[in-house]
Amino acid sequence: MKTFLKSLVAVLLVALPVAAQAGTVTVKGSDTMVILGQRWAEEFMKKNAGAKVQVTGGGSGTGLAALQNGTTDIAMSSRDIKKAESDKLRAKYNTAAEEIPVAKDGVTFYVNEGNPVNALSVEQLRGIYLGDITNWKEVGGPDAPIVVYSRENSSGTYVFVKDNVLNGEDYVASAQTLPGTAAVVNAVAKExxxxxxxxxxxxxxxxELKVKQGNEEIAPTADNIKSGKYPLSRNLYFYLRNKPAGEVKAFIDYALSPEGQAVVTKVGYFPVK
Known part of the structure; x- marks a missing residue:
């Protein structure tokens, strides 16, 4: 009987979510933010002997799911939390998600450097990603089929584009799904x-494509993104189960400090302050 009980306990322990190592701040989610999060972690640990911050990607949805199941302290997200995700947190922890904007970004559409197209309207981008526009000559480019690359559906950027460019409609079935932004950039650079x-x-x-609005072509520059003039500007977020405390708060305070926001600029995003 004792042997049976030991075996049962071992099985249950394996089945349970693996908790973060004691004393380690865990940060998980948006692949858009993972380089920024890792840079913050490196600088924070240099300045705080003994501090441990572990940053991993996987997509905004993955990070928010980890927040719900208790396997991360901070979820990185390049989109707003969904109502269903917030409701799950409230049901399990009896608290609303704590939302902290930590940087600003502009979702950018990329083409190959040899492509003569320099700007597209949101309507043209929608047409391409819905499959209504299939040849570059339809938007002022060469007579060649458009090869469409996208992110995985766990990506916050995927959701942002679906909501803000495609008006909630589904991506064209021929879109090639890639696991991270770096993979998308690499694919476009080659194709x-x-x-x-x-x-x-x-x-x-x-x-980088500019976005046409009327007679104006708006580039994803720092000024246009920080002011919100660039039409695909967005916040990048940290989400928590509760108000930050202890080492988690110290890490977030660093990310929002002048030094931490300088890291945002060095990585290529834009400060929230």
């Missing part, structure tokens, strides 16, 4: 007829 999207900090080796 001369490709188009993809992601955070502005990742736009290296490709061309």
């Amino acid at each position: 001369k007829h490709g188009i993809g999207y992601g955070g502005s900090a990742y736009a290296k080796g490709i061309k």
Whole structure:
């Protein structure tokens, strides 16, 4: 009987979610934010001997799911928390999600450097990603089929584009789904007829498209994103189960400090302060 009970306990322990190591601040979620989160963690640990901050990606939805099941202290998200996610937190922990904007970003559409197209309207981007526009010549480019790249549906950027560009409609079935923004950038850099999207900090080796609004073409520059003039500007968030305390609060305070916000600029995003 004792042997049976020991075996049962072992099985139950394996089945339970793995908690974070004691004394370690865990941060999980948005792939858009993972480089920024890791840079904050590195600088914070340099200045605080003994502090441990572990940062991993996986997408905004993955981070928020980890927040719900108690396996992360902080969820990084490049989109607003959904009502269903907030409701789950409230039901399980009897508290609303604590939302903290920590940086600003502009979702940027990328094309190959050899593509002559420099700007597209939101309507044209919608047409491409819904499959209504399939050839670059329809938007002023070469006579060539458009190769569409997208993010996984666990990505906050995927959700942002679906909500703010596609008006909630589904992506074209032929869109090639890639696991992170860096993978999208790499694919577009290699595919001369490709188009993809992601955070502005990742736009290296490709061309950033401006967004047409009437007669104006608006670039995802620092001033346009910070002012909100760029139409695809957004906040990047930390979400918590409760108000921050202890080491978690110390880490967040660092991220929001002048030094931490300078890191935001170095990585390629824009300060919230």
